[in-house]
Amino acid sequence: MEKEIRVPIRSDRDIVTARQTGRSVATALSFTPGEATLIATAISELARNIVTYAKEGEIRVKALNGGASRTGIQLVAHDQGPGIADVEQALRDGFSTSGSLGLGLPGVRRLVDEFQIESERNRGTTVTVTKWKG
Amino acid sequence: MRDAVEIPVLRQGSVLIATLRPAVPDVDLVRLRTALVEEVVRMRSRGVIVDVTAIDVMDSFASRTLQELAQMIRLRGAETVIVGIQPDVAFAMVQLGLRMEDVATALDLEEGMAYLNRKFQTSG
Secondary structure, three states: OOOEEEEEEOOHHHHHHHHHHHHHHHHHOOOOHHHHHHHHHHHHHHHHHHHHHHOOEEEEEEEEEOOOOOEEEEEEEEEOOOOOOOHHHHOOOOOOOOOOOOOHHHHHHHHOOEEEEEEEOOOEEEEEEEEEOO | OOOOOOOOEEEEOOEEEEEOOOOOOHHHHHHHHHHHHHHHHHHOOOEEEEEOOOOOOOOHHHHHHHHHHHHHHHHOOOEEEEEOOOHHHHHHHHHHOOOOOOOEEEOOHHHHHHHHHHHHHHHO
16 A cells, blocks of 8 residues: 655645654654655755755655565655756765855765655756655 | 844853754854854853754754854854764765764763863963
């Protein structure tokens, strides 16, 4: 069974809602509290990028109960914002265009097991990450 | 303090203590930063403790805001200590690459208070 929860992201309050949603799904899938914290933190960073760069978008949280009894959680951060001009550069530590610390994407990548990004100029950005149960 | 700020700030001697509630939105953190700096000036406080025990996610924004808070307060000649970062939160922060450089941290409120008292003694 695959269940997906969509959280619209428009303000910093939605960031809080999104990470609480992630934490409760992770807890329901019996991730450890430590893993749930990593998942909630990844959501927080992804949702914040949406608010900062695209103004609005959504976070989708999906429980993965795939084959070989592997359990995981998939997070999709989607927006139709300005897109990222140079994805390679954005994935490098220390890079940021908004005057922030620039740890966003490389940091998120370290929190999860699988990381995928698609971005197109003026069309938007979709970041898909997966964390498997340890 | 004032009702605009939803984060309670207590005063104990020359130290201000702010206790963050769980799931505090960014605006409240930014408001707290501004309010604490003002309050340090108004009360002539020498130390500030920010208790983050209830915080279950410390992302780059929250961490940067607390760092800025500490820097602003230092410019006023007062010291800031962040207390109560939970083990899981600390783990996630390190994974994310957040370092909280140049900000004093302590285990809990009591340790934070002890740290500030030592600082006050050495600075006279």
